[in-house]
Every structure is written in structure tokens, then in C-alpha cells.
Amino acid sequence: MPYSTFGNKFTQHSGINELMDDLNKGVKGGDDILMLGGGNPATIPSIHQRLTNLMQELLDQGKLMDTLGNYDGPQGKDAFINALVELFNELYDWNLSTDNIMLTNGSQNAFFYLFNLLAGDFSQGKKRKILFPLAPEYIGYADASVSEDTFVAVRPKITELPNQQFKYHVDFDALNITDDIGAICVSRPTNPTGNVLTDTEIEKLDKLAKQHNIPLIIDNAYGTPFPNIIYEEVKPHFNLNTILCLSLSKFGLPGARCGIVIANPEVIKAMSNLSGIMALSPGGIGPEIALPLVESKEIIELSDQVIRPFYKHKSEVAIKLLTEKIHSENFRIHKSEGALFLWLWFKDLPITSHELYQRLKDKGLIVVSGHYFFPGLDQDWPHTNECIRLNYAQDSEVVERGITILADLVNELYA
Ligand code: PLP
Structure with missing residues (x-):
């Protein structure tokens, strides 16, 4: 066929x-x-054990069945978004509202939306690309665009360390942000390397993104505040030019397929519209299970x-x-x-x-x-x-x- x-x-x-x-x-x-x-x-x-007990309580209270029996809106479960807004505002000085957060069916799904929103074919035959300033980068990005040749990456600088170790750094001298770049994207901590971009690297990338009027996407699937699989003391980064993606997967719920996107309201609106067409609404089970943990801050x-x-x-x-x-x-x-x-x-x-x-x-x-x-x-x-x-x-x-x-x-x- x-x-x-x-x-x-x-x-x-x-x-x-x-x-x-x-x-x-x-x-x-x-x-x-x-x-x-x-x-x-x-x-x-x-x-x-904690998740098993929680699911039993939610089942007994009828909440799991309520969630299974209803669609959420395209932005995702309201109660969970409210709880996330409260959590992030308490932890950080980000001043978020419910217009800054939407949910997806896993963060992999969010990257598909983002890459196709910000890169690919544009009017008048123009093309835009996603720039990975620090290769190697996450395998799951590689094919997540409907257009060809959507990604461009830059080789890292390699620092040799004691005990047969090394660390990659962004080679800012090699980073050339041309007019056809639609967004910069990094995973922090990085899959596959376990690297964590330093605060200075993130600040420099943020500045470059703002100068070129393009967003900086930070994939925080392993990062802080949850699941917090990060061994370096670094500053969580967000401003209205950042698109920060989180996930419940590495907390222990990969089967729930719940991704979280934090961005400016314009991006969240566009992503929610995409979500409505692609999925009607993101699944509610992950948000329902994680809601009590976020409300009580036990997740942290x-x-x-x-x-x-x-x-x-x-x-x-x-x-x-x-x-x-x-x-x-x-x-x-x-x-x-x-x-x-x-x-x-x-x-x-x-x-x-x-x-x-x-x-x-x-x-x-x-x-x-x-x-x-x-x-x-x-x-x-x-x-x-x-x-x-x-x-x-x-x-x-x-x-x-x-x-x-x-x-x-x-x-x-x-x-
Ligand atoms: N981003 C990174 C860096 C990952 O390693 C993964 C999964 O392994 C994802 C995103 C996607 O995770 P999920 O779709 O389960 O949220």
C-alpha cells in the first residue's frame, strides 16, 4: 500500500x-x-508502595473512576495544573498562572508538538530548524519532525577529568545561530550522557535565544524539583522565553504518559490547540495519581x-x-x-x-x-x-x- x-x-x-x-x-x-x-x-x-497505596485510596474515593469516565480539556486536568502552579510559585520566583502550564501524553509528545510548531516549513518557502547546542542529545528528538532536515547540532568541547572521566561543554565559539533557527533545545540533565549544563551555559544560551528572538527549550525530564535525579547543585531556570518540559515518567510513572510544559501563555495556547486536534485531551490518570503528592508537596x-x-x-x-x-x-x-x-x-x-x-x-x-x-x-x-x-x-x-x-x-x- x-x-x-x-x-x-x-x-x-x-x-x-x-x-x-x-x-x-x-x-x-x-x-x-x-x-x-x-x-x-x-x-x-x-x-x-506509596503509589500503590495512593491508587487504592483514589479508587476507594471514586476519583480514579471519575477520571477514567471523563475527558479533560485540551490543556489537561485543571486541578493538577492549579496544584502545579501553586507548587512552582512556592518553590521559585516564577510567578506562574494556569495560563503557563499544559499537560501532554508524556513529554515525548510535547517535543513532537514543539518541534513541529517552531521548526519545519514556513510561508514563502522558508525553513526553520531546531538547534541542539550540545551534541550528543536525546535519541527521541531525532525523528520527531514531519519535515526533513529539521535538526542541527554542534559538537561539544571535551574536558578530560581525573579517574578516566570526561565532561562535555557547549562550544560557544562554534555556535552559530543563523536566521533559520526556530528554537534552541537542551536536555538538562542530558540523556544520554548524564551531563548537566552549568548555570553559566544556561545563562549564555538564554541570552543568545533572547537576542535572536527564539525560545530556549529545556527538557527537564530528570531534573528538579521532581524526579530530581540530578547530582549537581544548579539553578532551575525559567523565564517567559523558556519552554520548560517536565515528566512524571522518571518519578516512576512512565506508563501514565504524563508530560508537563511550562511556557508563556501564547505557547501554551498554541500547544493546547494542537493537543485538542491530535489527542482531544491528554490522559488524566497520571495527573489524578500525582495530584495529592503535588498538593501536599510530598513529591518533593x-x-x-x-x-x-x-x-x-x-x-x-x-x-x-x-x-x-x-x-x-x-x-x-x-x-x-x-x-x-x-x-x-x-x-x-x-x-x-x-x-x-x-x-x-x-x-x-x-x-x-x-x-x-x-x-x-x-x-x-x-x-x-x-x-x-x-x-x-x-x-x-x-x-x-x-x-x-x-x-x-x-x-x-x-x-
Ligand atoms: N526527554 C528525555 C531527555 C528523556 O530521556 C525522555 C525519556 O526517556 C523523554 C524526554 C520522554 O519521556 P516521557 O515521554 O516518558 O515523558
Whole structure:
């Protein structure tokens, strides 16, 4: 059957589909597959228990059924938006109203709306693009545009750190914001690297965005105030030129598909109109479950006291295992500053990262090849084929077995 241009674009192979397929197989595959690939958050027992109790209470009170039995408006559940406004105004000096927030079916859905709103084909044959000032960037952005060639990315500066670690920084000298850029977008903490852009980097990007009259999109899926999987002390950033995206997924509710967008009222109105056409309204179950946690601010307490320390510990254990087991001098780990991943760099590896992914998959270990994380980078750079992303959120025993398989293969390849 012939498909439209849109159909052909969205039915072809994509990194994000490969990743989600692997994730699904890993989740269902039991002990045979070690799933250190996708972005699934951990099942943290106390969070799991709290959410289970909460759902039971909401069920008993008839609230879950009310939510399931009704549509919300295209902007999303009013009570949840009100509670978020109150929470953010108490935490920060952002002076938000309900016109500044809308909900989506996961933040992935918000990025699809945003990228197609701010980039693609414009009148008089003009084209606009989304600029990723710091590659590598999140794999899920790569195909989220109905137009071709929507993304442009800039190579980072690399700072070598002690203990086989390194950190990426924005190369402001290489950043050229031309007239065809419709928005700047960064994830902070960054998926895949666990990098956290410094306050100075964010301030500079904010200034550049304002100078060029384009928004700065900050993807805060792992950031503060929830789920707060961020190990650096940095300032949360928002002003009316920022589009800040959050999610309930990494708090422990990826199946609820709830994304949160904070922006100026004009953007929120446009996004809500899009939402009405694309989805009628965003799902209400995530907002209903999270509402009591946001109203009581328990969401902050759980994020600070349970979620953040849980992942920080996991990250430290995984780094220790990797540095003990991989013997090559060519091995580097990006400094772990947040999110659920370690970004591993194998300098001058004799095979590409995609071949490494396939060989590991044959041995029952799923990771993600790094080459997918450079959307918009139109440069021949060997580094793009020398890295992999490893999710450290799974059970310690799974992570350790996975790292052993990885180390054995990498040591053999370098030998
Ligand atoms: N942004 C980043 C950086 C992510 O890592 C993810 C998921 O892994 C998303 C956005 C999308 O998350 P969701 O659609 O579950 O909110």
C-alpha cells in the first residue's frame, strides 16, 4: 500500500523504535535478557508502595473512576495544573498562572508538538530548524519532525577529568545561530550522557535565544524539583522565553504518559490547540495519581529523599564496576551528574558502537549504540561511533552481570 510522505517518514526504521522494541523485549524477556538499554526508570520499592497505596485510596474515593469516565480539556486536568502552579510559585520566583502550564501524553509528545510548531516549513518557502547546542542529545528528538532536515547540532568541547572521566561543554565559539533557527533545545540533565549544563551555559544560551528572538527549550525530564535525579547543585531556570518540559515518567510513572510544559501563555495556547486536534485531551490518570503528592508537596520529599539518593548510589556502584573491570587506557566515562545513564567512550575501538551493540545483544546484553544520539550533527566525527549508553537503574545483579559481559568483550577487542 502506498503511504504518504508523512507515512513513509514515520514508518521507516528509527533509533527510538529500535530502543523501545528492545526495551519491551527486555521487560518481557525475564532473566535471559539483561536490559541496560532503554530509559525505563527503576522500580523503587518505597515509591512503588506509596503509589500503590495512593491508587487504592483514589479508587476507594471514586476519583480514579471519575477520571477514567471523563475527558479533560485540551490543556489537561485543571486541578493538577492549579496544584502545579501553586507548587512552582512556592518553590521559585516564577510567578506562574494556569495560563503557563499544559499537560501532554508524556513529554515525548510535547517535543513532537514543539518541534513541529517552531521548526519545519514556513510561508514563502522558508525553513526553520531546531538547534541542539550540545551534541550528543536525546535519541527521541531525532525523528520527531514531519519535515526533513529539521535538526542541527554542534559538537561539544571535551574536558578530560581525573579517574578516566570526561565532561562535555557547549562550544560557544562554534555556535552559530543563523536566521533559520526556530528554537534552541537542551536536555538538562542530558540523556544520554548524564551531563548537566552549568548555570553559566544556561545563562549564555538564554541570552543568545533572547537576542535572536527564539525560545530556549529545556527538557527537564530528570531534573528538579521532581524526579530530581540530578547530582549537581544548579539553578532551575525559567523565564517567559523558556519552554520548560517536565515528566512524571522518571518519578516512576512512565506508563501514565504524563508530560508537563511550562511556557508563556501564547505557547501554551498554541500547544493546547494542537493537543485538542491530535489527542482531544491528554490522559488524566497520571495527573489524578500525582495530584495529592503535588498538593501536599510530598513529591518533593520523595524526589529528594528517595529517588535522588537511589540513583546516585546506583551510578557510583556502576562506575566502580566499570573502572575495575575494563582495563583499557582508552576507556572513558562521562561525569555522572544526573539521569539514569552512563555514557561510555571507547576511544579507537576496532569496531563501531553499533557493531558493539549487536555483539552484546547476541550475548544477552542490551545497551544503546551511541551513534543514535547525534541528531542534526552533519559532520564526520569518529567519536559518534565510539560511545554507548548504559542504563544503571536496573537491579544490582543485572547491572553487574551486564557490566561483566561488556567488560569481557571490550577487553578482548582492545587486546
Ligand atoms: N526527554 C528525555 C531527555 C528523556 O530521556 C525522555 C525519556 O526517556 C523523554 C524526554 C520522554 O519521556 P516521557 O515521554 O516518558 O515523558
